[in-house]
Amino acid sequence: MATTAIAAADPAVDAVRRRPGLLRRFRRYPLPALGVLLLAALVTSAIGAPWFAGQDPFEMNVVDRLQPPSGDYWFGTDAYGRDIFSRTLHGGRVSLVIGVAVAAASTLIGLLIGVVAGYFRTADAVLMRIMDGLMAIPGILLAIALMSLTRASLWVVIVAITIPEVPRVVRLVRAVVLSVREQVYIQAATAIGTNFPRLMLKHILPNTLAPLIVQATYIAASAVLVESYLSFLGVGTPPEVPSWGNIIAEGRLYVQIAFWNILFPSVFLALMVLSINVLGDGLRDMLDPRLARRL
Amino acid sequence: MWPYVIRRVLATLPVLGVVAVIVFLLLRLSPGDPAAIIAGDNASADDILAIRAQLGLDRPMLEQFLLWLGQLLRGDFGKSIYLSRPVLGLIAERVEPTLALSLSTMAFAIALAIPMGVLAAWRAGSWIDQTIMAVSVLAFSVPVFLIGYGLVIGLSLSLDLLPVQGFVSLTEDPVAFVRHLVLPTVALGLVYTALLARITRATMLETLNEDFIRTARAKGLAEPRVLILHGLKNASVPIVTTIGTGLALLIGGVVVTESVFAIPGIGRLTIEAVLQRDYPVIQGVILAIAFVYVLVNLVIDLSYTLLDPRIRY
Numbered sequence A: 001m002a003t004t005a006i007a008a009a010d011p012a013v014d015a016v017r018r019r020p021g022l023l024r025r026f027r028r029y030p031l032p033a034l035g036v037l038l039l040a041a042l043v044t045s046a047i048g049a050p051w052f053a054g055q056d057p058f059e060m061n062v063v064d065r066l067q068p069p070s071g072d073y074w075f076g077t078d079a080y081g082r083d084i085f086s087r088t089l090h091g092g093r094v095s096l097v098i099g100v101a102v103a104a105a106s107t108l109i110g111l112l113i114g115v116v117a118g119y120f121r122t123a124d125a126v127l128m129r130i131m132d133g134l135m136a137i138p139g140i141l142l143a144i145a146l147m148s149l150t151r152a153s154l155w156v157v158i159v160a161i162t163i164p165e166v167p168r169v170v171r172l173v174r175a176v177v178l179s180v181r182e183q184v185y186i187q188a189a190t191a192i193g194t195n196f197p198r199l200m201l202k203h204i205l206p207n208t209l210a211p212l213i214v215q216a217t218y219i220a221a222s223a224v225l226v227e228s229y230l231s232f233l234g235v236g237t238p239p240e241v242p243s244w245g246n247i248i249a250e251g252r253l254y255v256q257i258a259f260w261n262i263l264f265p266s267v268f269l270a271l272m273v274l275s276i277n278v279l280g281d282g283l284r285d286m287l288d289p290r291l292a293r294r295l
Numbered sequence B: 001m002w003p004y005v006i007r008r009v010l011a012t013l014p015v016l017g018v019v020a021v022i023v024f025l026l027l028r029l030s031p032g033d034p035a036a037i038i039a040g041d042n043a044s045a046d047d048i049l050a051i052r053a054q055l056g057l058d059r060p061m062l063e064q065f066l067l068w069l070g071q072l073l074r075g076d077f078g079k080s081i082y083l084s085r086p087v088l089g090l091i092a093e094r095v096e097p098t099l100a101l102s103l104s105t106m107a108f109a110i111a112l113a114i115p116m117g118v119l120a121a122w123r124a125g126s127w128i129d130q131t132i133m134a135v136s137v138l139a140f141s142v143p144v145f146l147i148g149y150g151l152v153i154g155l156s157l158s159l160d161l162l163p164v165q166g167f168v169s170l171t172e173d174p175v176a177f178v179r180h181l182v183l184p185t186v187a188l189g190l191v192y193t194a195l196l197a198r199i200t201r202a203t204m205l206e207t208l209n210e211d212f213i214r215t216a217r218a219k220g221l222a223e224p225r226v227l228i229l230h231g232l233k234n235a236s237v238p239i240v241t242t243i244g245t246g247l248a249l250l251i252g253g254v255v256v257t258e259s260v261f262a263i264p265g266i267g268r269l270t271i272e273a274v275l276q277r278d279y280p281v282i283q284g285v286i287l288a289i290a291f292v293y294v295l296v297n298l299v300i301d302l303s304y305t306l307l308d309p310r311i312r313y
Helices: A002-009 A011-018 A021-028 A030-047 A084-119 A121-135 A139-147 A154-180 A184-191 A196-232 A244-254 A260-287 A289-294 B002-028 B034-039 B045-054 B061-073 B087-122 B127-141 B144-157 B174-208 B211-218 B223-245 B247-260 B266-275 B279-307
Strands: none
Touching: A030 A084, A030 A260, A084 A121, A084 A154, A084 A196, A084 A244, A084 A260, A121 A154, A121 B002, A139 A154, A139 A196, A139 B247, A139 B266, A139 B279, A154 A196, A184 A196, A196 A244, A196 A260, A196 B247, A244 A260, A244 B144, A260 B127, A260 B144, B002 B061, B002 B279, B034 B045, B087 B127, B087 B174, B087 B223, B087 B247, B087 B266, B087 B279, B127 B174, B144 B174, B144 B247, B174 B223, B174 B247, B211 B223, B223 B247, B223 B279, B247 B266, B247 B279, B266 B279
C-alpha cells in the first residue's frame, strides 16, 4: 500500500502510466463520452446562440404571444411574443458563465484555504470551525441571504453561489495535504532543504489535482442548478437577463396554457447539469479508481 | 460513553457560534449602508436614521454583536421590520408545511433509495445496477421545477387526480393534508433519493465483500436475510450520516418546492423577507435552520452507538 502511494505520487511514473490509457479508458466508459458530446453540443449552442438562434431573444411580437412550438418558433413564444428557442439558447450563455466562474473561483479559494489549514496546524482549528459553520447553513439559503445584500447582477450571483461551495473544497484539499505531508518523500524533500513554495507546488499540490478536477466538475453542475433556482425564486440573475431560471419564472404564470415556456428551458437545464455530472463521474472513475469503487 | 456525549454536545457550540457570527456579519459586511438598503429606494434621511437606531447600527460593532447574541440566547430573534412582529412567531406560524414536506420527503426517499441501493449493490454490474445508477444520476440532475410542473400538468391539470398547489393543515383535514403533500414530496424526493441510493450502493458493495457475508451465505442463510440483517445493518452508519448531511440539500430543495407548489412554509417566508429586505427575518430563518441542522447531525452522531455496538467512546 505504502509503495503504491509513493509511486503514484511521482509525476514521472504517473505520466508514463496514465497517458497511453486515456483514450482506451474513454472507450471503456461510453456514458461519460456521451456526456462530453452532449455538453459540447450545449456549449456550442450557448456560445453560438447569436448565430444559431435566428431571432433576437428580446424582440417582442405581441401578435404572436404564447404561440405553441411551430416552424416559425421552434420552442413557441412567451407572453411578450419573444422567441423561446432564442431565449433558451441565450440562457445557456448565462449558465455557462456561472458554472465555469463558480467552479474556478471556489476551487481556487478553497485550495488556498485548504493548503493553509492542512499545513499550518495553528490556522487549522480556526479555519475549520469557520468552514463547519458555513456548512451548517444550507447552500441555497446562504446564497439567497447573500443575494439580499446588494443589487442583483451576474457578479453578485457568482459570489453568492461560490461562498457556500468553498468549504467542501477546503475539506477535500485539507484532507489530501494532511495525508501527503506525512509521506516519506516529503520528509526527504524537506531534509534536502526544499523551500516551502517549491514543496507546495512540486510535491503537495499535484496530489490535490485529480480530486479537485472532479470536485470542480460537480461544483459547476451544482452552480448551474443553483443559479436557476435563485432566478426562479426571483432573487437571482436580474430579471431582464434571459437565464433559464428567469425564463421559467416568467413562464410559470402560463403553465396551464403554454407549458412550453417552462418545458424547453428546464430540459436544457437538466441536460446541462446531467452532462456535467456524468462527465464528473467519468473523470472520477478515470483519475481515481479508488474513489470509483467507493462511490 | 457519557464523556463522549458531553464532548460531542459541546463541540456543536463553536459551530453555532460561527453561524451566529456569519449571520451577524452578513448584514454588516454588505457593500453600502444596511439601514439604507432596508429603508428602500425612496426613504428620507430621517427614515434611514430611525432604522439605524432601531437596529442599533450606530453603536460599535462588538457591542452590537454582544447585545444581539444576548437577545438570541434569551430566545429573542428580533422583530420583522416589515410586519413589526417577533421573528420567532413568524417562523413558528410557517413551520408546519415545511416540517411536513421535509419529513414526508425524507420518508419517501429512504423508502425508495435503500431498496434501490441494496438491489444495485447485490447485482453490481448487471443491467439492474446500471439502470438504477443511471436513473439516480438523472434524478440528481433534473431541476425540481421540471419534475414538479411535469407532475402538475400530467396528474393534476389533465387528470385532476391531485390538488395543483397549496397546503392544508393536518389538524384541519388529514385527507387533504396528505393529498396536497403527494406531488411536492415526489418532486423534491427524487434528488434526495438519488443521493441516498448512490451512498447505499457504495457502502453495500463494500460490506458485501466482507468475510462475514461469505460466512452467512455459507451457513445457508436465505439471501434476503444476508442482505438486510448482515449487509444493510453493517452498512448503515455511512447511510445514516448521508441522511443527516443531505439535510442541507433537502432544505435547499424545500425552498424551491414551496415556491413551485405555493406552499406557505419557511421557504416562502425567506423569499418574501429577501424581496422586502427584512433582515431580522432572514437572519432568524438562517439561525433556526442551521440550529436544526446541527442538532439533527448531533443526534445522528450519537445514534451510531446504537447502530454499531463496535463503536464505543
